[in-house]
Amino acid sequence: MKKFIDSPASLLDTSLQGFAKAHADIVQLNTQPNFIYRKQSRQGKVALISGGGSGHEPLHSGFVGVGMLDAACPGQIFTSPTPDQMLMAAQAVDGGSGVLFIVKNYAGDVMNFEMAAEMLEGPNATVLVNDDVSLPKDHPIGRRGVAGTTLVEKIVGAAAEAGYDLAACKTLGDKVVQATASMGVALTSCTVPALGHPTFTLADDEIEMGVGIHGERGRETTKLVSASEIVEQLATHIQDELNPQSGQKVLLHVNGFGGTPLVELHLIYELAWQYWQKRGLLIERCLVGNFTTSLDMAGCSLTLTLLDEEMLRLWDAPVNTAALRWGI
Amino acid sequence: MKKFIDSPASLLDTSLQGFAKAHADIVQLNTQPNFIYRKQSRQGKVALISGGGSGHEPLHSGFVGVGMLDAACPGQIFTSPTPDQMLMAAQAVDGGSGVLFIVKNYAGDVMNFEMAAEMLEGPNATVLVNDDVSLPKDHPIGRRGVAGTTLVEKIVGAAAEAGYDLAACKTLGDKVVQATASMGVALTSCTVPALGHPTFTLADDEIEMGVGIHGERGRETTKLVSASEIVEQLATHIQDELNPQSGQKVLLHVNGFGGTPLVELHLIYELAWQYWQKRGLLIERCLVGNFTTSLDMAGCSLTLTLLDEEMLRLWDAPVNTAALRWGI
Amino acid sequence: MSITPRIIPDLIKAISSTINQHADAITELDQAIGDGDHVFNLQRGIEALQAHSSEIAELDWSAAWQKIGMTVMAAIGGASGSLYATLFISLSKQTKDKPENLESFAEAFVLAVEAVKQRGKADVGEKTMLDVWVPVAIAFKQDVEAGKHLADILQHVCTVADAGVEATRDMLATKGRASFLGERSKGHIDAGAQTAQLMIAAITSVIKDASK
Amino acid sequence: MSITPRIIPDLIKAISSTINQHADAITELDQAIGDGDHVFNLQRGIEALQAHSSEIAELDWSAAWQKIGMTVMAAIGGASGSLYATLFISLSKQTKDKPENLESFAEAFVLAVEAVKQRGKADVGEKTMLDVWVPVAIAFKQDVEAGKHLADILQHVCTVADAGVEATRDMLATKGRASFLGERSKGHIDAGAQTAQLMIAAITSVIKDASK
Numbered sequence A, B: 001m002k003k004f005i006d007s008p009a010s011l012l013d014t015s016l017q018g019f020a021k022a023h024a025d026i027v028q029l030n031t032q033p034n035f036i037y038r039k040q041s042r043q044g045k046v047a048l049i050s051g052g053g054s055g056h057e058p059l060h061s062g063f064v065g066v067g068m069l070d071a072a073c074p075g076q077i078f079t080s081p082t083p084d085q086m087l088m089a090a091q092a093v094d095g096g097s098g099v100l101f102i103v104k105n106y107a108g109d110v111m112n113f114e115m116a117a118e119m120l121e122g123p124n125a126t127v128l129v130n131d132d133v134s135l136p137k138d139h140p141i142g143r144r145g146v147a148g149t150t151l152v153e154k155i156v157g158a159a160a161e162a163g164y165d166l167a168a169c170k171t172l173g174d175k176v177v178q179a180t181a182s183m184g185v186a187l188t189s190c191t192v193p194a195l196g197h198p199t200f201t202l203a204d205d206e207i208e209m210g211v212g213i214h215g216e217r218g219r220e221t222t223k224l225v226s227a228s229e230i231v232e233q234l235a236t237h238i239q240d241e242l243n244p245q246s247g248q249k250v251l252l253h254v255n256g257f258g259g260t261p262l263v264e265l266h267l268i269y270e271l272a273w274q275y276w277q278k279r280g281l282l283i284e285r286c287l288v289g290n291f292t293t294s295l296d297m298a299g300c301s302l303t304l305t306l307l308d309e310e311m312l313r314l315w316d317a318p319v320n321t322a323a324l325r326w327g328i
Numbered sequence C, D: 001m002s003i004t005p006r007i008i009p010d011l012i013k014a015i016s017s018t019i020n021q022h023a024d025a026i027t028e029l030d031q032a033i034g035d036g037d038h039v040f041n042l043q044r045g046i047e048a049l050q051a052h053s054s055e056i057a058e059l060d061w062s063a064a065w066q067k068i069g070m071t072v073m074a075a076i077g078g079a080s081g082s083l084y085a086t087l088f089i090s091l092s093k094q095t096k097d098k099p100e101n102l103e104s105f106a107e108a109f110v111l112a113v114e115a116v117k118q119r120g121k122a123d124v125g126e127k128t129m130l131d132v133w134v135p136v137a138i139a140f141k142q143d144v145e146a147g148k149h150l151a152d153i154l155q156h157v158c159t160v161a162d163a164g165v166e167a168t169r170d171m172l173a174t175k176g177r178a179s180f181l182g183e184r185s186k187g188h189i190d191a192g193a194q195t196a197q198l199m200i201a202a203i204t205s206v207i208k209d210a211s212k
């Protein structure tokens, strides 16, 4: 394994120190337990808390700040955080209007957030993100939450900032999730530091279709084909799921898994843009880059969100975080 | 080779289309020849033009916008752009106050920009970036320009925006270059699409110290050591070069080469921060992330810039580009 | 049941040693159909417990289970963290103000495993640790109720655990990460079932020695 | 010199075929001590020239060189792009309004190579294409001045080019990307020198055939 690392055990804590220093104008770090929270939290506002295993950076810590999250709870690499993190974070950022947890649908995340919610006194709600359409809709544990999470956090974050109450934030979050579909493909596996070698291996001419974000295998190993064909496959799954009307306004998110250069991600964006433009969609907004990563995995995902005017307005609202920043 | 690609020949052009669409609020694309330029160019302002081989994204196209570059000329992957690109870009963005070329010191870049400057009518000047201290100061062709370029483009970009004239921009650019030192290390090579396989190979326990940004070998192949030891080595080269006084204000830039996860880059930042904090420097500003990349190379570089009040003020000035954005 | 929480440090030590000994094999299992972190998750939990084991040994059973539950809850994370936290916290609730005997424990154990099922929204046959814990809890309770000798119960429990692990091999995973793989999950033992079995084997062996 | 620009399409075809034929070997050279793109750079230039070759064939020599120079300038990029653009644009300047004969061309050629030296701030001995172009231009001019037969001149030029390439092997690179490698650049032939030699061999062979 080749990584910049002193030891797998110290990587996360030291990295969080560095992150907090690098963005000290926006966030603070609490240790024991670990959470990243806003430098200035606001009274009277619904507090948004997310979290999950580390290794997906900038998700979620890079999304803490005005207009987005109030706190992020980083677990060990690819391991969901523990309930005490969410509890303490909630205490730190609760502005008196309740806490909204934004949780990616993975067993560990769901159960640990659930325990936190059970223990938390005071009003709280949870938005479960399950945008991964590589799994069938009736999958026994539901679909995974993947790159669509960024969009949920941005849109609901703007709503909370604008004064939406807890119920309204929850309703909006569920609406965004409903309107969002994602699918990803890996060209390589990734290497979890504690493991020391790639989680799986692919032949030189193989790709893994329908992967999540933890370096696990996906639904299917298929042959490496051209970027156009890959985009066609990913986009078709999403298209079949959302079934948007011609003239529908959408947000198109091309997410890199960490090891894919921007030059390729912009190629993918162009090809996906063409796919949906041909189908009459209005690609009103986009986000292209590495946002929900799987450490050093080469690969990417497409996410499409059907926008209404409310979502569009909230997407455009100012945001000031380490990884997303505009209008401020 | 595993890449999202239709053909090596079409990759760049399609990717530029995607980039321009993704950031249509900020930039426009000219084709034949290729250059990215600001949506709104400003009369009366010195025009800043940079460029170089592609594969380093977001450098330079991601830095076009208010407060930074006026245009970027992307060459083929790792191949410097051609003089006609710079010439046409200059015509497109010249605001009547002359053109400043910001050029990384690589033979191809230098010579192609030089030809453009020779052919350009009207006042122009060139700032040559040569911040790579892995090469000796008396290297026959001078040191390479690497990740420090981002800082030069940001600071001089703010100055041009603030109304500095051509001579003042040039003087400032040279000052920033003087005050900046970088050094990089690669854990892996990268794969140039046209080539189809890694440019060089390293054993599992080897790293390449003192690399540039084109996937070439560096000065020395050494053993993989801990992140702390790697930071110590890189930082010591920089420290010996700049020889800053205790109490000196600095900007610390940790730049990822593309394939290194943020969790590691923030670890590196923390370790570098400790290195210079111990030596009494005041780390007033920082930038951590993938800015000057080498496609999918795993690795990173450290850059230190000694700040004076002018540079600090200009660093903080508003910027609105695809990759750097604040204050707007 | 004359066994007091003073046995806990030995239990933790035995669990630690068997998990460490089988670490690579466990990783291989979680990697084949999961994300490969299961053993590290457990090791973090065990380490945290070791730091508190002498303190825990001084408590009564209900308080001990509570402390164990809170400790693993804050240390493990992941699916197994919440499930084991649920198991122990539930054991604490179920043993609270109850007589400290085998019958009472067996009843609490079955209820705690029920709580785990609820936490995981899962049951036997879904290729998880429940394929060990559920039959083990049931067998244990039945044997205790039938008045079997402790040594025989322990022996039986181990056999049931072994069978539970082996049964996961050909199951289609419908819970946990392995479920994302669909049919591809078949043919691999579930890592969480395997570690449950290892822990049960370690625990029964310590208790057997202690009750000689 | 009875050779007119009508020969240019054949020259380009011959250059194209030798470069394509040796593509992998050239890549290997540029990869060992450069960045591996040299052959693609040249191929882009050659392709662009091919698109204009029939048009160029109609021009006089000075205009032809100018068109060639501008075409490669806009197509190649990299170090070699500016160097070859400089060579051809300078050839155009030096042949402008000059008699179209061998003596005049030889003089222009030497001056154009001088311009390349200036562009590259380099000279022979630095492990670049100049280790081929400089001795070739000098040998050519000397032979022409000495009144040698064209066939002998062409033969001689080829030998000089071969020697130039070979000489780069043990040189320490002090210009171009290879110079970043310091001592590690030794032991490898320079890619740009190699392609210069290949082009010269192709050109001389076409001219030999044409002047038979």
Ligand SMILES: Nc1ncnc2c1ncn2[C@@H]1O[C@H](COP(=O)(O)OP(=O)(O)O)[C@@H](O)[C@H]1O
Pocket (backbone or CB within 6 Å): A078, A079, A080, A107, A108, C030, C034, C035, C036, C037, C038, C039, C041, C042, C077, C078, C079, C080, C081, C083, C119, C120, C121, C122, C127, C128, C129, C130, C175, C176, C177, C190, C191, C192, C193
């Ligand atoms: N919903 C569930 N119910 C019961 N057990 C589960 C469930 N989800 C996962 N498990 C168990 O947890 C184990 C994985 O634990 P671990 O690797 O520590 O967590 P994670 O899956 O979050 O990486 C699985 O092998 C399985 O036995």
Ligand SMILES: Nc1ncnc2c1ncn2[C@@H]1O[C@H](COP(=O)(O)OP(=O)(O)O)[C@@H](O)[C@H]1O
Pocket (backbone or CB within 6 Å): B078, B079, B080, B107, B108, D030, D034, D035, D036, D037, D038, D039, D041, D042, D077, D078, D079, D080, D081, D083, D119, D120, D121, D122, D127, D128, D129, D130, D175, D176, D177, D190, D191, D192, D193
């Ligand atoms: N300063 C220079 N002077 C003369 N020739 C040079 C110089 N720099 C590079 N070269 C030549 O150019 C060749 C490399 O060309 P190419 O690979 O196309 O460009 P780049 O080095 O920009 O990738 C080298 O092999 C060398 O022969």
Ligand SMILES: [Mg+2]
Pocket (backbone or CB within 6 Å): A078, A079, A080, A108, C035, C037, C038, C078, C079
């Ligand atoms: Mg996990």
Ligand SMILES: [Mg+2]
Pocket (backbone or CB within 6 Å): B078, B079, B080, B108, D035, D037, D038, D078, D079
């Ligand atoms: Mg090159």
Ligand SMILES: [Mg+2]
Pocket (backbone or CB within 6 Å): C030, C034, C035, C036, C037, C038, C078
């Ligand atoms: Mg796991």
Ligand SMILES: [Mg+2]
Pocket (backbone or CB within 6 Å): D030, D034, D035, D036, D037, D038, D078
């Ligand atoms: Mg090259």
